[in-house]
Amino acid sequence: MDIRIFEDNQELDQAAARLIADLAKAKPDAVLGLATGSTPVGIYRSLIETAAAERVSFKRITTYNLDEYVGLTPDNEQSYAYYMNQHLFSKIDIPLNQTFLPDGMADDLDAFCAKYDRMLESARVDLQLLGLGHNGHIGFNEPDRELTAGTHVVTLDEATREANARFFASLDEVPKQAVTMGVGSILKAARILLVVRGADKAEVVKRALSGPVTTDCPASLLQLHADVTVLLDKEAASLLAPGGNQGCSPFASAM
């Protein structure tokens, strides 16, 4: 794992945006796996700026998002479809028919999941952006005795609903279910970019990067992937042993 630690959150955003922009330049028809939540907001802002400054085109890029709430229409401000349009798609030149998210409104969710997996199979993700939940979830793959490889419907942990309630008017409005790519699909990406910020995630960062590989912490499965880049702010990295077994040079810092 290539772990980079940043003193400055804007530099972290720029570093993540740089990786995505460089991929789009080197491979104009690249397939991106995208994430939502608070973590990528600054990354998308920085990517939009970089794309404008360096004339990076997304016209031939295809994107697949990790997850979506069940029961929220794309025009619902809390849906991840709305989030992606607001924070990225409406501000770059990507054709919307090349952007894909799980459909949490599908009449037959299981059939939709199978279809999403077929799409992911035929378009291998070049770079998968990931955030990290406090309980170690990636996408909406919650800790469990067993994890699911493919796209599936998941019942959200109460802790996840509570963490995400800040985006809704009340906890009651947070959907109880979501559709998420499975860990198998996530691990199939050629390269993974995990981004984590904040002291409140220091413990789970330590578990994910240097703890045992276990379904109790789905992000720990990333240790099995050959090409993972991790961008952390110094608070999120605060419990990692300097130069320890997570393969990290302390404060590799801003590139």
Ligand SMILES: O=P(O)(O)OC[C@H]1O[C@](O)(CO)[C@@H](O)[C@@H]1O
């Ligand atoms: O960036 P945040 O808002 O802390 O969310 C972290 C994780 O939670 C999710 O948004 C799902 O709850 C993930 O997609 C994300 O990786």
